Amino acid sequence: xxxxxxSSIARVGLLLLGTSHGSARPVAATPADSALPxxxxxxxxxxxxxxxxxxGAWNQGPDMLILSKQGQDVYFFxxxxxxxLAQGRYMPGGLIQQFSRQEAKFRAALxxxxxxxxxxHVPSSKLKQTWKNLQPARLWQxxxxxxSSPNEDCMIEDAYTLTLWFLTRSGSRNVSFYAxxxxxxxxxxxxxxxxxxxxxxxxxxxxxx
Numbered sequence: 001x002x003x004x005x006x007s008s009i010a011r012v013g014l015l016l017l018g019t020s021h022g023s024a025r026p027v028a029a030t031p032a033d034s035a036l037p038x039x040x041x042x043x044x045x046x047x048x049x050x051x052x053x054x055x056g057a058w059n060q061g062p063d064m065l066i067l068s069k070q071g072q073d074v075y076f077f078x079x080x081x082x083x084x085l086a087q088g089r090y091m092p093g094g095l096i097q098q099f100s101r102q103e104a105k106f107r108a109a110l111x112x113x114x115x116x117x118x119x120x121h122v123p124s125s126k127l128k129q130t131w132k133n134l135q136p137a138r139l140w141q142x143x144x145x146x147x148s149s150p151n152e153d154c155m156i157e158d159a160y161t162l163t164l165w166f167l168t169r170s171g172s173r174n175v176s177f178y179a180x181x182x183x184x185x186x187x188x189x190x191x192x193x194x195x196x197x198x199x200x201x202x203x204x205x206x207x208x209x
Contacts (some may be wrong), residue, residue, distance in 0.1 A: 036111055036112075037112035038112050043167050043169055046167075047168065048068070048069050049066060049068040049069070049168075050165070050166060050203070051065070052162070052199065053163040054161070055160060056161065061080075061103070065078055066078070067130065069131055069136075073124075074124070074130075074131045075127070076203075078120055079116050079118075080116070082102075083106065127206070130202055143175075143192055151187065154183060154186040156179050156182050159182060160179065161178045161179075162180050162196055162197070163177075164196055180196060181197060
């Protein structure tokens, strides 16, 4: 059962691998997707939440940046592997094997309010300004861009998929874009895709000092 539920997370990213030229496809939340314990927690305890997730051939585990608002307060969380930077590196003393075992435990864990969910210390003023700049009401309206590019050179494999989840107390939805920066460069700007990229950049900027 745990494997089936965890597979639902990866399915969100994989849905776009067959789309043409990096088009986005908003995906209605299925019971398995929306019932993840971590999502349920944020829907029950916060007014509104934006979740950025990244999937790729080399990143099969959950990797989330989470911005939540409750009343006038804004909070920033991460849910990601503490061992992700150690992958592919040599370390003495059996650390490779130890970290690999811990990474396997992380990937097997169903996303929830466990030890991998961490509150990040960011000044309140910066969080509130980021929330305002993201314009959550506009993000909620992100739509698919299903027009195929006439440029046959705009093809890429093994890139990452950007997924944004929008959670409120009354519902949820998500939208995904495959290799969005590549297609912005190759095809030109598309308003929905560009807005998703800007949201990713804004959330990642909160991790910087």
